[in-house]
Amino acid sequence: DTEVTQTPKHLVMGMTNKKSLKCEQHMGHRAMYWYKQKAKKPPELMFVYSYEKLSINESVPSRFSPECPNSSLLNLHLHALQPEDSALYLCASSPPGREQYFGPGTRLTVT
Amino acid sequence: GNSVTQMEGPVTLSEEAFLTINCTYTATGYPSLFWYVQYPGEGLQLLLKATKADDKGSNKGFEATYRKETTSFHLEKGSVQVSDSAVYFCASQTGANNLFFGTGTRLTVIP
Numbered sequence: 672d673t674e675v676t677q678t679p680k681h682l683v684m685g686m687t688n689k690k691s692l693k694c695e696q697h698m699g700h701r702a703m704y705w706y707k708q709k710a711k712k713p714p715e716l717m718f719v720y721s722y723e724k725l726s727i728n729e730s731v732p733s734r735f736s737p738e739c740p741n742s743s744l745l746n747l748h749l750h751a752l753q754p755e756d757s758a759l760y761l762c763a764s765s766p767p768g769r770e771q772y773f774g775p776g777t778r779l780t781v782t
Numbered sequence: 783g784n785s786v787t788q789m790e791g792p793v794t795l796s797e798e799a800f801l802t803i804n805c806t807y808t809a810t811g812y813p814s815l816f817w818y819v820q821y822p823g824e825g826l827q828l829l830l831k832a833t834k835a836d837d838k839g840s841n842k843g844f845e846a847t848y849r850k851e852t853t854s855f856h857l858e859k860g861s862v863q864v865s866d867s868a869v870y871f872c873a874s875q876t877g878a879n880n881l882f883f884g885t886g887t888r889l890t891v892i893p
Binding site: 675677711712713714716719721727759761763767768769770771772773774775776 | 814816818824825826827828831871875877878880881883884885886888
């Protein structure tokens with residue numbers, strides 16, 4: 672099973688809302704990632720968790736707050752987003768240093 | 783530093799045509815190399831990989847050979863189908879470091 676699941680598939684939120692994106696994998700991978708992808712661009716790395724600890728934060732604004740409750744789950748909490756934050760948010764997982772497996776993404780629209 | 787340069791798209795081919803998408807990399811050390819495919823409205827899927835020089839990755843009729851002497855990892859398929867229409871990303875990774883993506887190449891196959 673090489674599946675990474677993400678919920679919700681689509682999300683529309685206002686600039687004053689608080690929402691969360693969820694990601695789950697059951698492959699025993701100890702590294703998990705959040706990426707942001709704008710149209711016609713490659714994914715941009717946001718955060719990396721390794722063994723449930725935040726190891727990389729690519730200078731992401733504080734309105735994005737990641738959380739890794741356990742080795743299978745990864746959340747991205749959203750608050751006071753801007754319209755330019757509208758994008759496809761991808762979660763990925765991997766054994767540390769190995770190939771990454773991506774989820775289907777959450778299409779976020781900020782109004 | 784690490785970077786990946788990928789053939790500019792878009793590429794339009796007739797069904798059963800031969801496909802080549804060029805990819806070259808620069809890296810410190812010896813990277814692993816990957817091709818990911820993204821179908822419309824979906825996340826990235828790992829298409830194939832190679833972890834050392836002269837390795838050939840293959841999957842679903844696609845192939846790519848890790849060429850250290852030319853620092854290349856070109857994607858090829860002998861006979862494309864309409865269902866191969868997607869965006870293809872070349873990527874490199876060294877050790878536990880991040881994935882470095884190329885800009886992506888959009889392929890459209892027409893019947």
